[in-house]
Amino acid sequence: MTDTATTKFDMSRLSYSVQELAKITGLGEQSIRNAINDNRMAARWFGRKALVSPEEALRWWESLPPERP
Incomplete structure (x- = not known):
């Protein structure tokens, strides 16, 4: 799956914060927290x-459905 969010993950980084993942994916911080919780x-x-x-982060992103349910 190659799209804008996937190509923005910098695999050389050690980690991302909730806020950074929200910005990269275009989702809200609470959606990221919910996925973690x-x-x-x-x-x-x-x-x-x-x-x-x-x-x-990439594994989780690619696990999301590619089409609207």
């Missing part, structure tokens, strides 16, 4: 801050 996207935690690896 529902265990649909794995995160590591630094205190209360969720951090997501670029590989995990």
